[in-house]
Amino acid sequence: MISVFPNIIKNAISVVKPNQKVIMDMEYLKLITFICFLGTIQGDLIKCPSYGSKTIALEGEHVRIRCKLCNASTPLVLSDLQTNGFSINWFKDISNGDRVELLGKTGRITFEGTSLGFWPAFVNDTGRYSCSVSNRTYNIMSAGTTLNVQKNKGFCRGNIYPFSQYIGKSITLPCPKLEDYSNKENNIKWLKDCKGNVHTGTKYVIRKVEERNAGKYLCLLSLENGGVRYNVTRLLKLTTKESVEPFKPKLVYPVEEQIELKLGEEREFECKAIVGYKMNDYCLLYWDFTNSGNATVHESPERIVIEDNRTSLVRPLVFTRIQAEHLNQPFKCVLDCPETNQIGNIILLERGTSETGPTILLLIIAVAIIIIVSVTYVKFKIYFALCFRDFTSRDETLEDNKEYDAYVLLLKSNETLLSAKEETFALELLPEILEQKFGYRLCIFERDVLPGGASANDILSYINKCRRLIIVLCAESMADDSSMYELMTGLHQALVERLIKPILIEYNPVRDITILPQSLQLILRSNRRVKWRSASLSQNSYFWKKMRYLMPAKHIKASEYCQN
Template identity: 30%
Template sequence: MMLKTVALFALLFLSTLNPKKSLVVGCMSVGCGLEPPCHPRPKNVCVRAGEMVALQCPRSIDSNTEVRLIWSRATDQDRVLTNMTADEQQQRSMSVHRGSLVILSASVEHEGKYSCTVGYGRNGSSEFVVTVNSAASRRCEDKQNYSQTCFTQQSCKLNCPDVNVPVVHSPNITSNGIQWYKVGESLQKDNYFPTVEKQNSGLYTCVRSYQYQGQKYNMTFTVILDVQPKKAEKTAAIISPRDDDVIHVELGSTVVIDCTAVTYSEFDDVSWLIGEFTVDQDSNLPVFFNSTRKIEGDEIQTTASLVFRKISEDDLSKNYTCKLAAVYQSSDFVTIHLRNAHPQYLLLCLCTVCIVAALTAAVIVYVRFKIDIVLFLRDTLGCHAKISDDKRYDAFVMGYKSHADSGLSAEDRRWLENVLEEKFGYRLCLVERDIQPGEALANAVLDCIEESRAVVLIPSSSDPGLGSGLLTAIHEALVERQTRLIFIESEMGEGSAAGSLAEALQLLSETGKCVTWRGRGATASSSFWKHLRFYLLPSQRPRKGRFLSQTSYNQGLI
């Protein structure tokens, strides 16, 4: 302290030897000559001729005080511009309002030094030197150029400089937006490039347009876009969990949720937030987090584990955010949500019930409409298995004596055979047509069964001459060859079939599929024809797709 005092007196003594010279300490003068304090250097402002420029006084005052900001110009013998009337401001193409002085349309007459001062004193003033850049002089053209660098294969947005522009709420001054042009092109351009390329480099001009008392004024800036090759930069990122992930937890359980990030700087940090508050690392708290790091080459894998000692209802109502605070890039955030695990079980049970119900309904529908579905697939879509068993006939049709006196007449039988062959395309083996005269009936019948894929037994009102021995042999042949049997019985004989049929016929009826004959009036979509065609294998030759004749149509086949 003593040394500092002695040094100060020595300096004062030296200053008295030459009173016209002062000792400058910092920005204040010490000496007998009371010179004004030093001021900051004036701010150089360059503006294109005919365009707008705004000078903003960096000093601010309270609007409620009587002290005001005073604008003046040195070339006007320090005239106070703040006192100009509205007509004088319009004549000088200026607008002065508190800390803002706007030159609406700059000309050479506006060049010079301007200053803003708090009150009428010299202390606390700020100075501006305005230079007007005309087409002839181009004195400060380089100061109106601004550079911007973008990288190929990345998005790029040109930024229009906001240097010396009017403040947002300047009285009577309204912004009309910004227009972009590329130097050498007349069409207006967009300042956003979704994927910038090298050919997008060049000079761009942005024009800020303003409206003042019905007149339009502009401010023009030049942006030099330099497109460089894309840098192979490594970006730190959170790799798990994903944003908006839902973690199912059980109430009362202990839960640990890991947030893992890959970083490239030891100063990057991973932490957890609950809402807007940072989670503490104090392990004594109900909810805390701890962090671990694993270094692999230039990568640092950081894991922040959020620990819940005991999940409560209150925990389920909050959002949890993992934050990656990186040094060389913007922060990355991932938010997760907690949900009670029990509703998931309920949803699973509900889905199971719905699936079972849907399957049950499907089975019921299939069982109820199985015949219609199979015939639709056969007739419309052609969906049926191709059979390659070298059989000559689709079915062997033969009659048996009906004891109920309700069998088919010879005419009914021929009609049925014709429908099967002509309309539905079946290739039939008929006793009357395909068995040679004089051939043993038993051998011929067994040969027909051998060469047919199915056997159709038709009740006949007349006796076809089939003995019980032949019927037994037919049964054995059908069982041995596993040939389909369709047993047609008359409608009137249904109730007395078991008592009226011989034992051999009874055995055959129990072996095969029974179809009830309801008369020749049955249509092609009737139950009789649906069942008969369903039990028969699909025909192996194309259907003719037409009715037998007009007679068959009149007889009710359709």
């Protein structure tokens, strides 16, 4: 068999370099193997199996078909066969089952090494093509290649190669089936939606896919033949998908549990873990605990539960009888998966021995007591203060060099005369209770200032002798000149110099306080305001208790006021 191919063997041996071991080039070994295979074939024509490949092209574009033999030969081997005396012929099947040989020397259909080229392809080129490799003695026929040339319906229309990727991921878009143009791949242009050029090169890489990247991509290779340029195009379609994070198994129960129970009880605790949207065979769920041969605690078989399209594992831990040795030690539930390892604990406590319950109860009681005391103090603060004064016999009037406890100012109106009731209150009822019942000494302008001695200096000197300034407000109308001077003098002492504390008695309801002086409005909004009501006639009423609270602390003998 070797004698049949002396030239080929001679060429194969000649590639051995003199300074190296005698090792044949692997490609030539392939060549010799294929020739030996041919030498063992009996007969003139060897046919390959009927199956073959399919090529789709668009009318008007260049297309190339490669000669593919049915053995393990490579394009390099076929090229070497052609240079060493083997010829390659192409045939096209015709309707009656025969085939016609293609010349392919010149013109639109050409031979290009081991390939058949169409410059360009037309619809009537559609058919089945095959090639043969032969010398004078042997002939081997390839499997058929079906060429389907489709009507060109316009740019960016034709056979589509689909691709998809999740948003946020990267993708590399190749230009498919351009192996025959490996030396020209860098000239490929990429068009998005067949409009703008977005890339030039073999592959188009999108490092972070966004929704706007979805669409059609046309990779276009332009070739020249006989002074005319022809296109080779491939149309790809990229669809984007919302990124879905892989589900990570999670231990649901227990986490860190403390459970109170009674000794002797029978209890069962279920360890539960969600493992995904389908069964995860690589996850283990089990209980880890110290068991010194005690049959009162054991694991039950694992259960699989499907909830909301998610698969969960459940592993029960059964106590047939709670014993003292089970208390205050962890029973661990372990979820062991390749991507995670999680542990949850259950600690059993004897009911009634937990320190948490009493602590919480004491805290609730303390908060309740604080709230009750606060509300009680706010509501009954005046009563507590008066009782404390009487109990301790506290007296603020000693050794302060003041002659009067309070200066009484009755605001008079220029437009209206005071009624007898208002006069009676200011000049009779007020001093009767405060002076005769509670022992205070009041300075009343109408009563204590002698006629002809009501100069400005006299009024100021009387106010300076007092510890409080009682203002009786009967109406919203402005006071007359004399009352206004007394008011301004007293308010200056009270609000600016802080030498005297004001007490405002609202005898009649004030409907509009905005017509009053600003300083008087401030007192009306303060806690030093007392409202007179018809029920205030009793000396044990709230009105008189607040008056005593606002007046200086002064010891009185009577203790009956502490009782209400």
